[in-house]
Amino acid sequence: MLKELSSAQIAEWIAYYNVEPFGFTTDWLRTGVVAAMIANVNRKKGAKPAMPEDFVPTNRKARKRQTIAEQRGVLQQIVRWAKSVGKTKDV
Numbered sequence: 001m002l003k004e005l006s007s008a009q010i011a012e013w014i015a016y017y018n019v020e021p022f023g024f025t026t027d028w029l030r031t032g033v034v035a036a037m038i039a040n041v042n043r044k045k046g047a048k049p050a051m052p053e054d055f056v057p058t059n060r061k062a063r064k065r066q067t068i069a070e071q072r073g074v075l076q077q078i079v080r081w082a083k084s085v086g087k088t089k090d091v
Helices: 007-019 024-041 068-084
Strands: none
Touching: none
């Protein structure tokens, strides 16, 4: 994209984004507004109101990485479940 656009066009897109943000975070925030409204009309009296940001996924890099042992444990649970419902053959 940088090969296709001039520096003036890139500057225009940056200026436009500052006025009218778009993209992943903005989309989630719009969804969060609706989710917060639904949560707030159904919350118990005296409960803390929900905010749109409460429904926006957090930064993926901030999540704790799974260890190999944790991944192995999850896979073993999946295999046990699959065997219990007849979705796999014993090997």
